[in-house]
Amino acid sequence: MSALTTPLLPEDFLTLFDPLWSTTSLRGRVVARRRETDRAVSVTIEPGRAWAGHRAGQYVGIGIDVDGVRYRRSYSLSSPETAEHLTVTVQEVPGGVVSTELVRNVPIGTVVELEQAAGGFTLPDPLPGRLLFVTAGSGITPVMSMLRTLAAAAAPMPDIVLVHSARTPQDTIFAAELAGLAARHPSLRVVQRHSGVTGRLDPASLDAAVPDRAARTVYACGPDGLLDALTDAWDDVVVERFTPPARESEGTGGTVELGDSTVEVQPGQSLLEAGESAGKIMPSGCRMGICFGCVLPLREGRVRDLRTGQAHGEPGDLVQTCINSACGPASIDLP
Numbered sequence: 001m002s003a004l005t006t007p008l009l010p011e012d013f014l015t016l017f018d019p020l021w022s023t024t025s026l027r028g029r030v031v032a033r034r035r036e037t038d039r040a041v042s043v044t045i046e047p048g049r050a051w052a053g054h055r056a057g058q059y060v061g062i063g064i065d066v067d068g069v070r071y072r073r074s075y076s077l078s079s080p081e082t083a084e085h086l087t088v089t090v091q092e093v094p095g096g097v098v099s100t101e102l103v104r105n106v107p108i109g110t111v112v113e114l115e116q117a118a119g120g121f122t123l124p125d126p127l128p129g130r131l132l133f134v135t136a137g138s139g140i141t142p143v144m145s146m147l148r149t150l151a152a153a154a155a156p157m158p159d160i161v162l163v164h165s166a167r168t169p170q171d172t173i174f175a176a177e178l179a180g181l182a183a184r185h186p187s188l189r190v191v192q193r194h195s196g197v198t199g200r201l202d203p204a205s206l207d208a209a210v211p212d213r214a215a216r217t218v219y220a221c222g223p224d225g226l227l228d229a230l231t232d233a234w235d236d237v238v239v240e241r242f243t244p245p246a247r248e249s250e251g252t253g254g255t256v257e258l259g260d261s262t263v264e265v266q267p268g269q270s271l272l273e274a275g276e277s278a279g280k281i282m283p284s285g286c287r288m289g290i291c292f293g294c295v296l297p298l299r300e301g302r303v304r305d306l307r308t309g310q311a312h313g314e315p316g317d318l319v320q321t322c323i324n325s326a327c328g329p330a331s332i333d334l335p
């Protein structure tokens with residue numbers, strides 16, 4: 001009834017014709033796709049007016065409908081800070097819902113939901129004197145944004161070594177562009193490794209390839225095994241992880257009041273997944289317990305941390321919905 005009686009504002013009319021006009025909800029339109037390898041595609045998205053830009057190394061939350069269900073995932077931006085449109089570079093995960101959709105299917109013109117860029121995997125200002133980037137597979141994406149941003153800047157490229165590993169030369173995302181950047185910028189050394197030939201990267205082989213490694217500020221992005229080995233062996237490595245932590249506990253599940261709805265949370269399912277499956281608009285970010293972009297206030301009951309299996313929570317506590325499941329009945333406020 002209120003839709004009949006509430007006058008539409010000019011912005012409402014514009015948003016009806018073009019969802020990118022909204023200043024309150026952020027959307028984007030797929031405007032280009034570029035194949036990088038057999039398994040990876042760069043997807044360029046024209047963001048709506050509310051987009052606030054990004055810092056090189058940050059990720060963006062994307063919501064996309066697959067077979068009528070809205071899924072949300074995070075993707076590091078591979079485009080430079082100065083780009084008018086944003087680009088994400090997605091490598092297909094076998095059996096993965098969203099990566100498969102983005103790599104194989106998403107048509108030009110598709111409108112997706114966006115969140116503002118987030119994440120602390122960014123370069124400090126001023127830049128360190130010497131940098132080492134260690135990346136593997138799709139972990140090159142945030143570093144590509146950094147290199148493209150530095151290459152476009154007026155200042156000379158700092159002293160950087162990038163060691164990047166992929167399974168094979170054909171599977172190496174941005175291989176030609178990385179070689180071209182190194183050729184144009186003498187202070188950038190790019191070492192491309194192929195795990196199918198030389199084995200996986202590890203701290204010892206990196207120390208051999210980069211003798212002054214200890215004097216460099218290290219940024220690393222890739223599979224958990226590589227990142228764990230680096231953080232165990234070296235101090236002060238800045239890492240970005242793409243995979244959520246292993247779930248130690250299947251939890252108990254339960255009936256949860258989420259705002260004005262009641263949602264059944266399955267054992268082992270996060271509150272975030274359950275809310276989204278029920279069509280609720282849930283705040284989120286990394287979806288892996290790091291950014292606190294998903295916290296909501298617990299009104300009643302307790303929740304179970306899926307990483308540790310521990311039940312916890314008092315009324316009024318802020319709960320990370322991406323890594324907590326239900327633990328019997330509970331009530332959570334939605335903004």
Ligand SMILES: Cc1cc2nc3c(=O)[nH]c(=O)nc-3n(C[C@H](O)[C@H](O)[C@H](O)COP(=O)(O)OP(=O)(O)OC[C@H]3O[C@@H](n4cnc5c(N)ncnc54)[C@H](O)[C@@H]3O)c2cc1C
Pocket residue numbers: 059073074075076077088089090091092093094095096097098099100119138141142241242243244286287288
């Ligand atoms: C901060 C951040 C930045 C990211 N940036 C990128 C990026 O630039 N490019 C990119 O391709 N991906 C990136 N990811 C990963 C991305 O968010 C998705 O997790 C990935 O695309 C898989 O989603 P899916 O829907 O295809 O798989 P799902 O349907 O969610 O999962 C299918 C199966 O794959 C496993 N799985 C989920 N994610 C991964 C993964 N990353 N690697 C291996 N197995 C996985 C699941 O455990 C499950 O068994 C990033 C993730 C984070 C948190």
Ligand code: FES
Pocket residue numbers: 284285286287288289290291292293294295320321322323
């Ligand atoms: S979405 Fe980042 S901590 Fe939950």
